[in-house]
Amino acid sequence: MTAEKEASAPEDAPLTVLLVHNFYQHPGGEDRVFEVEGEMLEQRGHRVLRYTLRNEEVDEMNRVALAARTVWSRDAYREVLEIVEREGVDVVHVHNTLPLASPSVYHAAQDGGAAVVQTLHNFRFICPGALLLRDGELCHDCVGKSVATPAIQHKCYRGSTAATAAVVATTAIHKAAGTYASKVDRYIALSDFARGLFIEGGLPADQIAVKPNALQDDPVQGPGGEYALFAGRLGKGKGIQVLLDAWSMDPDLPHLKIAGDGELSHLVTEAASGDPRIEWLGWCNGDEMAQLMREAAVLVTPSMWYEGWPLVAIEAMGLGTPVVATNHGVFPEMIIDGVTGSLVPRGDAGALGQAVRRLLSDPEMLKEIRHATWELYRERFTREINYLQLRRIYADAIARRNGEPTPLPSPEAARPLFVPAAGHARSSPPVPVDW
Template identity: 30%
Template sequence: MHVVLVADHAYVNGGQAKVALDSALGLAARGVRVTLFAACGPADPRLAAAGIRVVCLNQDDVSTTRNKLAFLVQAIWNGEAARRLAAELALCDPRDTVVHVHAFAKALSPSIGVALRRSGLALVYTLHEFFLVCPNGGFYEYPAAAICRRTPMSRACLTTDCDAKSYPRKLARVVRHVGMTRIARLPTIFRHVVTISDLQERVVAPLLPRGTTFHRVDNPISVARAPVREEAPGDFLFVGRISTEKGAPVFAEAARRAGIRAVFVGDGEQRAELAARYPEAAMLGWRDAAGVQALMRQARALVFPSVWYEGQPLTVYEALACGTPVVVSDACAGREAVIDGETGFLFRSGDPDALAAHLRRLTDDALAARMGRAAHARYWAAPLSLDAHLDRLGGVYAAVLRAGASGRPAARPAGRGPSLADRGRVKHSEPASR
C-alpha cells in the first residue's frame, strides 16, 4: 500500500499536524510506503530518517507571511499547490494508493481538490475541524462568544460577522468556500470521511452528500503508563489557549466563586486580561509535553470549559491517562470521554456557577482520588495508543481501496472497540439545523 498524506505543515505546529506526522511515522515503521505532501516547512527531520518521501512547497501560512495580500490569494486558491500535487499524484498507482487529506485551510487552499478529483485515486479526509462545511471552520461566532447554529452559506450565515478577526476576513473565507464547493468540489469528492468524535458526525452528516461513509478513528494519545499518584491531589488545572472559546474566563470566574485557585498552563489573547482581573490565579505559561503531564499527574482535576464544539480535545484524554479526573463543558466533544460522576463531571457550558459547584465537590480529597483512580483504570482498559490508531487507519484504507475511486459504497470497518466514548456515552441532541 502507498499512502499519500496531504497537510498544510510538514512539521508539528499543533494537534492536527502532530496526528498527521505521527501516523506517517507509524505507517512507515509498519512497512507502508508513505509520501507527505505539505505547503509549509521546514520538514520534520524524522520523516526523511524514516524513509518517507516529503514534498514540501516551503510556502507561508498566515502566521509567517510578510505579504498579507499575496497570502490572501494563496489561501483562496493556491495554484502552485494544485499543480505540484497533480504532478505527484500522477506518479501513483491507483491499485494500491490512498490519498489521505488532513488539512488544507491554513496554506494549501481548496485548489488541491482539482488535482485530487482528476487523479482518480482513492481518497479519504480527516475532519480535524469543520472547514469542509463551515466557512470559518468552527461553527463558532467569535464576537458573540457562542456556538453558531446557522446553516452554512445561508443568508443568515453570510450576513453574520462570526470571524475571530473581522467581517472582511469572513467575506474572504466565504469566497474561498465558494471556490471549495463550486470549483474544487471538495465536499463531494471525499466519499470517505474520518471523524474523531461522535459529535462531529452528528454536526456534519446533514451537510455532506448523501452516501458519505463515516469512519471513526480516535487520535493517538502520547502518555506513558504510570501508577496513579498516592499523594493528596493538588490544584485545578487548565491547559491550552487562554481565550474565550476555550472557556478560560468561565474557569477563572468559577474558581473565584468556589474559593479555589485556578492554575493556567498556556498562553493566549486573554492571558493578560484574566491575570489582571483574577490576580489569585496562577499563570504558568506554556510547558513542554513532559511538563504538562507532570502537572496533570499532580492536579486535583483538569478543567476543560470549552464553549465551542472542539474535535477531540487531546488534553482531556491525556489527563484521564494520567489518573486525573476531568470537569468538562457539555458543549464540546470532550464530554464523550468523561463518565459524569465517575471519572469527572459535566457542567452546563458557559455557566460559572455550575462549574463552581463541581469544583467545590472536588475539594474533597477522597472524592478526587477515587475519581482519579477510576479515570486511570477506564482509560488504560482501552488506551488511545498509536498502535490502536494505526490499526484503525489500516482498516479504513483497506475499505476505501475495496470501494475503489469510483465511490462504490463501502461497508463500515469493524467497530472501534470499547473506547472511552463508548463506555462513557453522554446523550446529546444537536439542533435540528445540524
C-alpha cells in the same frame, strides 16, 4: 493504475500514504496531529510521504491571486498528481487545504489513482470561521446553507470581508461542483457530535467515519495530587473567565495552577495577584505539562466553544486524571459523568466549582475515579486502537475508490461499552467510537 491497486489490499498490507497539510502561520493542534499520525503509520511499516505548504507565502500574494488559489491551486494540483503517479500512492490523506493547497489536491489524488481521506479538524466546511462561535456565543447560522452569506456579513474569517468571501466561495463552488461528494472517499470526523453537524451541513453520511486524534505516546498512570489544573491557550472560547469566576465565588476550592499563555493572560495575572490559591505558570513544554497533569487532582476545561478533540483532555485521561468539562460538543463522548469526571452547564461558574469540590471531597472515591479514567483511556483511546481505526478507514477509502463501497459499521458494533467501576452509575452511556 496498476493491477495491484485495482484490488482492495488486505487491511494489514503496507501502504504508500501521502499526507497533505497546509500549515497555519501559528502552530496548532492540527500540525501536531499531522506529525503524530505520520509517525504512527511509519512505525507500523507504511511508507509515508509528505506534501506541505506554509501560510507565510500568503503575505507575498495580492488578494485576487490568493482568492483564486484558495478556490483552485494549479501548482498544488500538478505537484500532488506528480507525486501520486511517480510514487504509486495508495492513499492521499489531507489535513488542511486552506488556503494554498485548495481542494484541487482531491482532484489530483483521484486523477492519479489514489484514494482520498480528509480529516475534518475544525468546522470550516460548515462555518467559515471554523469555530461555530461569534461574539462569544455559539453560532450555527451557516450550517446547512449552500452559500454562507451570514459569515461574509459578520467577517467571520480573519475579520475581513474579502477573506471571508474567498472562503465562502471556495466551499460553495466545490459543493456545487460535487467535489466534496465525489472526490473524497472518506472523511474523518473527530467525534459523533461533529459528524452529525457535518451531515447537517451537507457531507454524505456514508462517507464520514469517526476517529479521534491520537497522542504522541500512551501515558503512564500518574499518582494524582491535590490541586486543580487548567492547561491550554488563554484565549477566547476556552472559558477562562468562567474558571476564574468559579474560584472567586468559592473560598473552599483548592489551589489552581494555570499553565498556558495567550491574549487573556492579563485576566489570570489580575486574579493571581489577588488570590494566593491561583498560580499562573505561563507556557509549559510537553514534559512540564505532562508532569503537571500527572500530579493534578483534576483537569478543568470549561470551554465555551465546541472543541474538536482536545488532546490535553485525552492526555489527562491517559494519566488517570479526571476531567471537569462543559457538557456540550465532544466532551460527553470523552467523559462519563460521575465516573471519569464531571460535565457542567456551559458558562456556569457555580456548577464548575461544585463539580471540582465534589471530586475532591472523598479521597477514596477520587482514587476509584482515577482508575476508571485510566481504564477508559485504555479501552477506547490508545495509539494501537487509533491506528486500527485509521487503517480501517484507509481500507474503506481504497475499496470505494476501486468501485467497492463499504458501508460504515453501526455505532453499536464499534466497541463494547465501557463498564464503570463498582459502585458508580453513569447518568447516560458514552457515545461509542466508530471504526
